Amino acid sequence: MRRSLFVSILHDIQQVNEYLIQTCDATGALGLSSVQKMIVALWILQYGVPADSVDKYIRIGESTAIAALNFFTRSIVATYDAVYLRSPNEVDVARLLQEGEQRRSSLFAELTRGRAPTANYTINNHAYTMGYYLADGICPRWATIVKTISQPQDAKRQVFARMHEACRKDVERAFRVLQARFNIIRVLVKGWSDEDLYYIVKTCIILHNMIIEDERDILENERSAA
Structure with missing residues (x-):
């Protein structure tokens, strides 16, 4: 995603979850930054890596990485679910x-x-x-x-089955695009609860839709400028 979208998302989810705001401890030392917490969550979602493998790159321990992911996914769903996972309206259709x-x-x-x-x-x-x-x-x-029609016999039914299955493949390809962007969807999910998986999958879909919308706006602006 673009930096502007990253910053916009971070600002929005900070309004619903204080965990994502940087704080100080009793000695006045700063804790993990908001950017670190969001990056570790996106890292796990994008690459599907275990939470205990991010310390080397982002300097966050396993338990903190898990907490950051859980707070991030729940904040994303709470903030954007009604916008990016709503049923299509007549304009969308x-x-x-x-x-x-x-x-x-x-x-x-x-x-x-x-x-x-x-x-x-x-x-x-x-x-x-x-x-x-x-x-x-x-x-x-x-x-x-x-x-679809199972074992179509005549030409009309064969055409219907072929077109039907071609359209279904479009949907399957769309899901593969989601898998390609967020590897966590295609790897083993041991260690995550059903509730965690619910929020992880919804977060991936929401972020995918946000990125697509952001990229579409860029293309439209470029066409308008031309």
């Missing part, structure tokens, strides 16, 4: 449909509860007003879930 004109499927977190932003599109002369999930055979048979 319109943008996604415009960007992926040839790929008409979208994912909506609220579909399973019968709620979703309006998404108007037409397939085979049939008008639809709600998005849907692309899924494989293990998912339930719901109206908002579209599965």
